[in-house]
Amino acid sequence: MDAILLQILNGLDKGSAYALIALGLTLIFGTLGVVNFAHGALFMIGAFCAVTLQRILNLSFETVDETQTDFLGNPLKVKTPYVEAWFGPDIGGSIVDWAVPLAILFAIPIMIGVGYVMERGLIKHFYKRPHADQILVTFGLAIVLQEVVKYFYGANPIQTPAPDALNGVMNLGAVIGMDIIYPVWRVVYFAFAVLIIGGIFCFLQFTTFGMVVRAGMADRETVGLLGINIDRRFTIMFGIAAAVAGLAGVMYTPINPPNYHMGMDFLVLSFVVVVVGGMGSLPGAVLAGFLLGILESFASTTWATTTLPGINQIIIYLVAIAVLLTRPRGLMGRKGVMED
Amino acid sequence: MFGLNKKDTSVLIIVAVMVMLAPFLLNPFPSASGLAQFNAGYPDLMQKFVIFGIFAIGFNILFGLTGYLSFGHAAFLGVGSYSCVWMFKLLGYNVLPGILLSIAVSGVFALLIGYVSLRRSGIYFSILTLAFAQMSYALAYSVLSNPKFNLTNGETGLQVYADDPQWFHNPDRLPDLPHLFGLSMRATYKLDLGAWEFQFNAGYYLCAVIMLACFYLAIRIFRSPFGMMLRAVKSNQQRMNYTGLNSRPYTLAAFVISGMYAGLAGGLLSAVDPLAGAERMQWTASGEVVLMTILGGAGTLIGPVLGAGFIKYFENIFSKINDYVLHSWFSFLPDGMEDAVVFLIHPFIGKGWHLTLGILFMLVVIFLPGGLVEGGQRLVNWIRGRKAKSSTAAHETNPAE
């Protein structure tokens, strides 16, 4: 029993990442009608926002500590981050320690900006072009973004630890009398994902802005006829989708050290998630994200991999193929969206 | 000639002549000169040109004619490579069985994947093919390389070992390398003419002949009623259905043909270098053939070949250029400016080739959807337009004189 629960929990962190990326993909597809192959790159840029902030906070100056010597007998050079010098070792130290959560604040404006520039500068011109062209140009953009990041940060994964306080493990099963040891940061990540997803849904459900966007997703032309400037709202929506992907990336860094191709790795799977959930269905994307994450986790158990070697690597694709063939619209797809 | 009309025949002949004379044409600079690094007339690179040319020609039969954008064609390339190496391991180093098996296996593989994927179209088709290719990659990389059933040899890549059966291999008579009835694929005849050195490589010429055959077949497909049907699928599937035509057999046939082209290309890659790795199946490899086709001009006959050559050539050149070379080029500039120019160009060369490629690709999709071929046509039209203008201008001014 607790083994099953543990596998479900294990699937939640990857599932959260899939759900967040797929949510953004679906928002963009539903509102703008654009298939964005560069969405994984936004996830990756978010992760590197965290890396960047961490580097900024760790900018240090060197002082020579005469009281200590290194192993050669020379006076020890001590690096002190500027932040610690300004705020004192206690507050400064915790600021450095909390770089990843702080990067959320850092990443939001950056990601919205990146999304805005992307939409106005490039994607806007592709609304009326065939889907193949949209795929191709965003694919090119994804390569470019990935290579730019590689140029500045190198090809190796960069360790970006979570704050010490959130770095340990906790026993989630204590409440129900079971032993389920689980890393704290993954709990944080899941909670964070739920918060963001909830926020997006509330935003779409309870604000007039969200109402217009939902109406636009249902029938763009009619909303345009009402004299509402739907394009501007869609641009903002693109910025929000970019921010969601970026934040998913920021928070994912302690789970998996970011590298330049993480965006592409997640993109392929996120597309599969969107398709399984149903193109244009937001709840479908979220549901499929978590489901596939959990499924992948179950397929990774020793039992599964010894019975069917490698099942963990292909399970998601198998499910996607099965779903597409039996329910072409996906789990919760709307009628008439991208059917042909 | 050959059942082609005049224009296609001349295109075929021009391509054939250029491919056959490639060792000369691609080696314009004397080997001792500083420009020799821009030569492309050596076996490794020329083989890549024609092999990826085959890959792109095949991809174009699917994408260029039917408009179905496959993001998983590398799977067939990989399957072809593995099949060919397996023939080396079992039968011996003659390339012929390997090439034949790679075509056959990739054809069957394409039939299976195509049968499933073609039930959907548009973006769904792209994602399905992508999913299949990624699945094949995952299988080849880890699952199919367990000790009990080692089909792909995982990370190391599949290669021929000394204890492989090689039933028909006779080490006394035959070279211990891929060969065609005794003619080693690495056999290279070097011709020194003055300051130039030209290399004629057996592997290249084998691939080149096969590429010409593939090119010829592609022209036939383009000009046949079958090709017209494929273009009709791209143009309007609805009307196709309401004209009593089931489009699926046509698209499936196109998919299998292009999968076999890809398998053949994969087989040839193994034939010139008997090592097959899973990375050939990765989706970046699928993306590369898409880039080649679009860059050259999808739906045109010659475009994919141009695109393949263009990408492989510049990949090679760019990876050779380093800061040192740049400094020597721009040494005529004042020091500060020289450094600035080198600093600006630096991200795009060497390992930055993919960045350049990505930017180039975006520019082509945005401004030149017809690729290099369209670019060439526009250039020709522009020149003609200018000529026409200047001649009419001359006519107009004449009477005044």
Add this chain to the structure above:
Amino acid sequence: MGILEVKDVGKRFGGLQALSDVNLSVKENSVHAIIGPNGAGKSTLLNCLVGKLIPDTGSVMFDGQSVLGRAPYEINQMGISRVFQTPEIFGDLTVLENMMIPCFAKRDGAFELNALSAVLKQNDILERAEHMLEEMNMADKRGMHAAALSRGDKRRLEIGMCLSQEPRLLLLDEPTAGMARADTNNTIDLLKQISEERDITIAIIEHDMHVVFSLANRITVLAQGTPLVEDDPQNIRGNPKVREAYLGESA
């Protein structure tokens, strides 16, 4: 017994009953018009006939065989051709190629790698395609890309493509929608000529009363998803129920 028999057809979309108890009989060699106000279910009915939609209840028989559950291309092979509201043609192909494709279809496909010119020599496809182009008065446009044609010419081409299949039933979905008056009249003349000269049944869905009354010899009025009345044109004109439901609006 008509060539097309629609019995008790019903279709629901979620909460909307688009069609209910539709009974319709199209007689052979007649020109049968289906009219009705917006939202009456005309297009839904048409889509049920050609296999794009499958009705929830009822049956659709063409020449004694059920069309339900068959794919559009199979229904077309039974002898039903459809002309769309916006002309559906192969825009990237030339006019002549457009016309050749239905000729190939008649021959069940074109799985041949022989050069087009060689295949054309062996059989009469080219001949038939050119003949049809002449009949449509489009022979001079044979080399043009179909996408570059005018709206009226696209419509002619589409009708020609349908005719070259020699269908028994030609379905037209508002064939003159969005056309200039002159083009509309040309299309009416063309359809008149077709129905007189050929052994063909025409079913037409139309909004424009001018078109309906110049062509049809039988009219079914659809209102709120169900047939209101089926009668000859002169009786329809005088029918008070129809006036109330439909003509009253437009008059």
